[in-house]
Amino acid sequence: MTATDTPTRRGPGAATRLAARAGGGAVRLGLLLTALFWLVPTIGLLISSLRGPADISTSGWWRVFTDPAQLTLHNYTELMGNGTITHALLNSVLITVPVTVLVIVIGAMAGYAFAWLEFPGRDWLFLLLIGLLVVPIQVALIPVTKLYATFGIFGSLLGVILFHTAFGLPFAIFLLRNFFAEIPRELLEAGRLDGAGELRLFARVVVPLGGPAIASLAIFQFLWVWNDMLVALIFANSGSAPLTVALQEQTRQFGDNIDVLSSGAFLSMAIPLAVFFAFQRQFVSGITAGAVK
Amino acid sequence: MATVTFDKATRTYPGAERAAVDKLEIAIEDGEFLVLVGPSGCGKSTSLRMLAGLEDVNGGAIRIGDRDVTHLAPKDRDIAMVFQNYALYPHMTVADNMGFALKIAGVAKTEIRTRVEEAAKILDLTEYLGRKPKALSGGQRQRVAMGRAIVREPQVFLMDEPLSNLDAKLRVQTRTQIAGLQRRLGTTTVYVTHDQVEAMTMGDRVAVLKDGLLQQVDSPRNMYDRPANLFVAGFIGSPAMNLVEVPLTDGGVQFGNSIVPVSREAIAVAADKGDRTVTVGVRPEHFDVAGGQATSLANDEPAGVAVTVNVVEELGADGYVYGTAEIGGEQKDIVVRVGGRQVPLKGDVLHVVPRPGETHVFSTSSGERLSD
Structure with missing residues (x-):
């Protein structure tokens, strides 16, 4: 840029800035509207869950805006009184929590081993593990069913937990191995010189440094398992079915249990959301992990 | 306190034809400050890592005192190391960083506290004991790394280019501090640097390496006055x-x-x-x-x-x-x-x-x- 065209550029510059500010507002408004639009089904579900069955079957949920008296907690009391649903909710927790813990613990240990311990065949084994990432669970359904029948754990909580853990591990190990491999070598060497054995090094240095990655993985793993229906539908029986399966069973061809459905669906959504917001800080720093030392 | 002996110690990396460190023979006296110096790739860091136990020894032996440590794990060698990038644990406070080794060794909490505070006083770190490494300047981090080594009271200090991340002025200052501290503690020290000025000013003796081969070990004065060969003559002294x-x-x-x-x-x-x-x-x-x-x-x-x-x-x-x-x-x-x-x-x-x-x-x- 030469000195002569500097002033001529300043005029449009101010205008551009003004336009940019106005444009920024427009963009922001657009984003807000998009977000609201995106939320409509969820809001509808929430409102439906707060209306009585008779209202739901006769009019749309938006009617509540003109007639707020329709709002009632009846569906939720009904839900809590429904033994199948509460039992299924308990099952969801009994499946999701152990799977998440198992995947994190085993995945972190294996990830550390793949990243920092030297043993013969390590790279081949890791390659094999990456290969397992592309195996869809559908191809394993029948063989695993037969296997479970042999061991007598078909239709049990244990079966569902083991299946989820097995299919969660390749990704967990892959993710954590790559995160742990980014830890500066000198840190681990310093730990070894300080007298730490592998286990202590893992617990006191590697895991604290891997915190963000572990938190992200925990959230994802929790969501996947919580929202799963296919695996539970096949491997759980009526006594061990989680909420997703129990809710699906409430939909019938004629006369849905719409009151239980809407409140149950909202409940099954609210719990992972709570988990997400609890770990949100770590989740965000997990996404940018490694960007800044 | 102990002597350190490299007895024809050799390291050949897997797949390499030439040894990275070839039959290194140095006898380091008790309490001596020995500087390993040479151009990059000469094997000086590898030699230090062999002594630390972070690198395998393929031939010969390394002894600390009378103990053959050639194949011992790093934690069993009673040594402390200061790394080039300091390698401070980012999730621990300065005090925890310095006391980590003692904690692992099972030393009582009050004892750890006293020793950490003592070292912090020597290094002028007392007011930073509660901070995390990221809240410290480069010079302070360097001192914490030193403190972590001092607190252990090891038989040998190993230092791998500990000053290369500091700016020029601080480097000169810290150079004197480290040399003074070493004389005061009297701990045998092996120090690696590529900077011949550091080598000449800090070491009791200087060992010059090139291509994994030891060229000369001597006092800085003799190294300067009577270089043993063309390489040492050209390497020591600035301008050359x-x-x-x-x-x-x-x-x-x-x-x-x-x-x-x-x-x-x-x-x-x-x-x-x-x-x-x-x-x-x-x-x-x-x-x-x-x-x-x-x-x-x-x-x-x-x-x-x-x-x-x-x-x-x-x-x-x-x-x-x-x-x-x-x-x-x-x-x-x-x-x-x-x-x-x-x-x-x-x-x-x-x-x-x-x-x-x-x-x-x-x-x-x-x-x-x-x-x-």
């Missing part, structure tokens, strides 16, 4: 020694039109190898600028070598003249130190004479020192 290849003559070697005396035996040794030339080395400060009246071979010419000045570096106290001279029919680059008050101009011609007794003669073919 002038090294010029000249033909052999009777009674000495001819440098320009002055004679550098070399013993007959040394010349005989060189001649026996079939060498027609030797390499003469003169440090920049060992040239005298001649007025033309000094001893000269030809009376109609001024004595010494005529150097045409290309660049002058003025450092205040003195100056360095970078010039070219014609020696033996070839243009050679020559560096001469001159007094700070009589600096020549670019394009001037200086007549310089090597000071008697301050010249070095090396065999051109083997690089070994011929003069005494």
Whole structure:
């Protein structure tokens, strides 16, 4: 840029800035509207869950805006009184929590081993593990069913937990191995010189440094398992079915249990959301992990 | 406190043809500060890591005191190391960083506290004990890394270029502090650096390595005054020694039109190898600028070598003249130190004479020192 065209550029510059500010507002408004639009089904579900069955079957949920008296907690009391649903909710927790813990613990240990311990065949084994990432669970359904029948754990909580853990591990190990491999070598060497054995090094240095990655993985793993229906539908029986399966069973061809459905669906959504917001800080720093030392 | 012995210690990396460290033999005294120095890739860091147990030893042995530690795990060697990037645990406070080794060793909490506070006082870190490393400046981090080593009270300190991440001024300051601290604690120390100034100023003795081979171990003074071969001569000293290849003559070697005396035996040794030339080395400060009246071979010419000045570096106290001279029919680059008050101009011609007794003669073919 030469000195002569500097002033001529300043005029449009101010205008551009003004336009940019106005444009920024427009963009922001657009984003807000998009977000609201995106939320409509969820809001509808929430409102439906707060209306009585008779209202739901006769009019749309938006009617509540003109007639707020329709709002009632009846569906939720009904839900809590429904033994199948509460039992299924308990099952969801009994499946999701152990799977998440198992995947994190085993995945972190294996990830550390793949990243920092030297043993013969390590790279081949890791390659094999990456290969397992592309195996869809559908191809394993029948063989695993037969296997479970042999061991007598078909239709049990244990079966569902083991299946989820097995299919969660390749990704967990892959993710954590790559995160742990980014830890500066000198840190681990310093730990070894300080007298730490592998286990202590893992617990006191590697895991604290891997915190963000572990938190992200925990959230994802929790969501996947919580929202799963296919695996539970096949491997759980009526006594061990989680909420997703129990809710699906409430939909019938004629006369849905719409009151239980809407409140149950909202409940099954609210719990992972709570988990997400609890770990949100770590989740965000997990996404940018490694960007800044 | 302990001695450290490298006994023909060798490290060959898998797949490499040449050893990274080849039959290293150094005996380090109890309480000594030994500096390993050399250009990058010379094996100095590998040697240190072998002593630390972070690198396998493929041949020979390493002993700390009377203990053979060749194949011991790092944690069983009773050593502490300061890394180039400090390697502080980012999730621990300064105090926890310094006390980590003691905690693992099962030392009582109050004892850890006292020892950490003691070390912090020595290093001027007391007010930072509660901070995390990311809230510290580079110099403070460096001191924490030192503190982590001191608190352990190990038999040997290992330092791998601990000053290279500091700015120039802080580096000079910290250099003195580390050397002083080591003298005070009296702990045997092995220090790795690529900076020959650091090596010369800090070490009781300096070991120069090149391509995995030990070139010379000696006190800084001797290293400077009597470099054992061409490589050491060129590596130690800044600016580097002038090294010029000249033909052999009777009674000495001819440098320009002055004679550098070399013993007959040394010349005989060189001649026996079939060498027609030797390499003469003169440090920049060992040239005298001649007025033309000094001893000269030809009376109609001024004595010494005529150097045409290309660049002058003025450092205040003195100056360095970078010039070219014609020696033996070839243009050679020559560096001469001159007094700070009589600096020549670019394009001037200086007549310089090597000071008697301050010249070095090396065999051109083997690089070994011929003069005494």
